[in-house]
Amino acid sequence: MEQVNAIELKHVTKRFGEVTANDNVSLTLKKGEILSILGENGSGKTTLMNMLSGIYFPDEGEIRINGNAVTIRSPKDSFSLGIGMIHQHFKLINILTAAENIILGLPGEKKIKMPQVVEEINALTRKYGFDLNPMQKIYDMSVSQKQTVEIIKVLYRGADILILDEPTAVLTPHETTKLFQVLKNMKEDGKSIIIITHKLNEVLELSDRISVLRKGTYINTVETKDATVESLTEMMVGEKVSLDIKRTKPTNQKKRIEVCNINCRNKEGLPVLTDASFIAYSGEILGVAGISGSGQKELLESIAGLQKLESGQIFYHTPEETIEDLTKLSADVIKEKGVRLAFVPEDRLGMGLVGSMDLTDNMMIRSYKDGRSFLVDRKKPRKLASKIVEQLKVVTPKLETPVRRLSGGNVQKVLVGREIALNPTVLMVAYPVRGLDINSSYTIYNLLNEEKKKGHAVICVIEDLDVLLELCDRILVLNSGKITGVVDARSTNKEELGLLMTGTGEEKHKDE
């Protein structure tokens, strides 16, 4: 007897104007399995899933759910077919409670019977092993709690097909393990699950089968047991790529940035950095690990002079071996000294680039003060822009294209490329590869490595612990604003970092 598949996509095509996001894609999700969908940025994974969740409508092709051909015109249609999508950016309303978010948009009695709803939610959390207080407001929640709300939201709607778009991107290793356990529980219960992710080792750990997309076209589906990181990468990229980061031994190390006992508070008056001290040396990459919101941003901004300090001092040891106190200088002056910060925010465009301006103009944001003439000089920025486009393989129609029209990965290349081009002595980057695919990520890693070879100090905040371990020389771990350890990246492991990040490890300093 043939088993009915949960989802069958047949020859689905979706175009946006002249761009074909999905070209003739066919894939199947069996009942009760976990299927991973792999692909680089812009390979059309999210678009494909959005057609299942009713956000987009396919131009061509057929969708079958549980064996029946269906038309999904809106998110509502998608729910009624039992499909629940958990988006990468949570679709939750901050000022409402978890329970209110869960029942949002559902039909039912006019008056909301909250105690009953809460009981139903608790039943679900018990069944699958979640941990959630239904009456907690979303703004009080951590990222992983919000994700829990999202998952329960679709389960509450009776979904038996779950689609998760990069669920682990923002989770700590510990939270990821917990999530995977829950997903496995759901699979046991007969739910079918699609998971989209960049992280190959997670794919191999969790899923039953893996489908690969490349540039909008379907490549292949393999059984997880037959796949390796190398074979999957090859399928994704289309050619063999070396996944080695060429880490060299740090040479000629000198003190560059010395942070002494800094404290600062956020707008709400809560401490975000407590008594933080560390030293960054020239010619090395210092990684910063921590659960998001542990003070990474504030740490880098303090050095760049963008954060008001309550107490503490930051010293800059110039290449000429003089010492300057950065806390006394304004952000402008610090920048001129060669201390540069490239921060890639969650929405990518929020800081550092102006979306409606073109590449050249965005280069000028950093150089407008150069020169003394009344009119601005557009030649040099234009040259710089074309150099970045060439070097980092930025995909853009032309230099005059507004930055916001570029895809996320390309925007990031422009941002990081610009900061590096200014030849800083201290380069700080936060989330430089956020949401980037493997190829672009490695381009950025190599750029950082080159900076290191030039003898500059590199400080980088990266979410992926595997990358931190491979790329950095030392890793500084932050846990709710406190530095819980500075460890040698060559000798530590993920477990140790995880423990330091969540604060269960002992304080550890391997500073000489």
Add this chain to the structure above:
Amino acid sequence: MDLLLTFIQKAIGQGIAILFGATGEIVTEKSGNLNLGIPGIMYMGGISGLMGAFFYEKNVANPIPLIGLFISFLMTFIVSALGGFIYSFLTITLRANQNVVGLALTTFGVGFGNFFGGSISKLAGGVGQISVKTTAAAFRASVPVLNKIPIIGDLLFSYGFLTYLAIIISLSMTYFLKHTRKGLNLRAVGEDPATADAAGINVTRYKYSATVMGAAIAGLGGLYFVMEYYGGTWSNNGFGDRGWLAIALVILALWNPNNAIWGSFLFGGLYILYIYLPGLTRATQELCKMLPYLVTIVVLIISSKRNKHESQPPSSLGKAYFREER
């Protein structure tokens, strides 16, 4: 004592028109639409109710008060809802800038009121000659029996039915927003339409209904002013800046219609305080009239200092929603 009683009565009388406007604006803003056309819509509501009653009384030999009341009420409701509909169509369907449309609508509404006010004044035989005594009397009829109780009767039962309606609407809107599914959905639309959309809520329909309903409620404030406060006549620009006070009251009430009730009484009191303060010159009177706005600013400062999530405006307020934009 008597003076205090009169003051409270007058303060409530001033407040009710503002309360209608504020409640309407809160409902509108909860859908993410910042309708700055409310002051204009209140003018439109006022004049259309008056016109309804005027032509009814003019053409019928023996006008029946209740019918006049019904006609004017209906006229106000329809015309101000129409004002809300114009705003909705421009901002929701055509995605025009909300502030620009709102301000234009206010300019239009005030002109609309003054133009037709002038026209029917002419028909009635001169400025200030409009009189819809019968209908106005129906609007002004206070609660029988209870209004005879000394002090309490004056304080609580000496008003026309619109006063009680305003309070009932505010209370029920608070209940609606807090405890019903539709209210929850509406709040979601105002906070984050994309999320609401993904949850299967029809964002456009909610925005339209809330804005049109809100405008209709606000329009009743104009009707109240013309009928109960003025006693059924018109004077150009007579409604003054009460519409803007209503919008200020939304902020003071922190987007909660229940707060708007006491807030409206406070505003009403502050608005007429200058009459009751002895020894004010012309200039100091004007300073005194600024008090409601001053209070609003103080509340704004305090609430933003406290930084409580619940007392912030709906987060998508003033923004148009495009589904395709990511």
